[in-house]
Amino acid sequence: MKRISVAPMMDWTDRHCRFFHRLLSPNAVLYTEMVTANAILHGDKDRHLRFDPSEHPVVLQLGGSEPNDLATVAKIGAGFGYDAINLNCGCPSERVQKGAFGACLMAEPDLVADCVKAMKDAVDIPITVKCRIGIDDYDAKTMLFSFIEKVSAAGCDTFVVHARKAWLKGLSPKENREVPPLDYDLAHEAKKQFGLSIILNGGIATVDDTVAHLANFDGVMLGRAAYQNPGILQDLETTLSGTPPRGLPEIVDAMIAYAADQKARYGAPLNAITRHMVGLPNGRRGARRWRQLLTVDSLRAEKPQDVLIPALKAISEPPELVA
Ligand SMILES: Cc1cc2nc3c(=O)[nH]c(=O)nc-3n(C[C@H](O)[C@H](O)[C@H](O)COP(=O)(O)O)c2cc1C
Incomplete structure (x- = not known):
């Protein structure tokens, strides 16, 4: 069941949500909402980062693209007790593009590699990356493979792949979770090509589909299905670990x-x-x-x-x- 995770979702997976999800699933890996490096550096650290001990295993998702800032913030996150740090390379929102991070980082694998290396040098907990399969008109396979190759060389050995492109112009973030087609096969090709841990995300909404994907991937991440229909977390826990659900x-x-x-x-x-x-x-x-x-x-x-x-x-x- 450690192979199931609940996706980072702004406004949704706050600490209260994660506490609730943990009651439903003793083992799933829970992710925070994305928190920007700037918010942590200049804002109220405790308000952004505190969490309940029951939330473990819990991963802090960061937004940013400045290696030194990310290293500093990763250290702060590790100090709060997070089990891993995940860098957001998949969010297409305008606000995030202005900050030059999120999905537009798919086109800058060398910078992402620098960010990962800086964070890895700063902390002992795992540094992972969440990405799309590509952006805009780029060829998805070329982009995804070159991204994974460069970023893994910097020490990232786990990629969460939201298996659709992000289109940075013309689609809202919501449309960007629905319109670009899913390509699980390409994510699976990446799994076979690289000896890395690949967690599949995007459009997975049933226990059967989750179990089927687990045969091909190291883990499955559920977003909207887990939030809107949280009972699925109990069903998955029962199916995968045999834990009877809390009443x-x-x-x-x-x-x-x-x-x-x-x-x-x-x-x-x-x-x-x-x-x-x-x-x-x-x-x-x-x-x-x-x-x-x-x-x-x-x-x-x-x-x-x-x-x-x-x-x-x-x-x-x-x-x-x-x-
Ligand atoms: C309300 C909402 C907020 C989201 N916020 C984030 C975020 O902060 N960071 C991130 O990497 N992805 C974010 N996402 C994308 C999800 O993590 C996930 O990749 C996407 O919803 C696809 O998975 P699903 O089909 O299982 O929902 C968000 C999605 C939703 C619905």
Whole structure:
């Protein structure tokens, strides 16, 4: 199950989300949202980087392209206890392109190699890279293979490959996760060509597909499917490691305690935590009521149990079953 990971997703995989995902999957590798090197260098380090010990194994994803800054920030991340550092070479957003990092780095493998080397020299934890198979009109195979060759020579031995190109002009980040076609075969060719660890990402949404890809890759990373339908993390854990899933009452109990603690210590609003749990009972009776309680009622609730206990009841005792 260490071969399953939950993708870095801005606004989604914050520390509250990761705490919740860990309850569902004791073994999956969890990634932070991308944090830019500048935000860590000049911002509130604790706010950007703190996490709950239960989140291990947890990987810090960095955005940046300045080797010295990334080395400094990697050291700070290692000091916080992250299990690995991952460099974002796959994000196509305009903002990220202005900062000259993310997917546009696919065209600058020598610079990425310098970044990886600087980080590797600075810390003992693994440095990994998340990339696309290419960008724009470049030939994907030529670009991906030359990227992996150069970056691995600098010491990166694990690549997370989002198996579609990014088109840097004309598509929104959302479209860039849907429109460019997936090419798992090319990622598999890279796996066979290089003796490296390749983790496949992009469009994988079922337990069966995940298991099938695990035959060809060192790991599978799920993004949207894990966030929108988090029950898949439990199903994968049961299938791959035999761990029986925690029941909903146990998960709700743990989240009540967590939310109360986060509020007491940091003033965290309840809905900032419950919003990540919305998809858990997808498809079950009472799921609509659960969603309403967790998104709307949680804005006004005094205590976490005021919404999470009724939400649990809505699932375990849906109205039509109550006498
Ligand atoms: C809301 C959202 C935010 C994302 N933020 C990041 C990010 O910060 N860093 C990154 O490398 N990829 C980011 N991605 C891309 C995902 O990590 C992943 O590569 C992509 O969604 C494809 O995987 P999927 O089809 O399993 O969702 C984001 C995706 C979504 C949906």
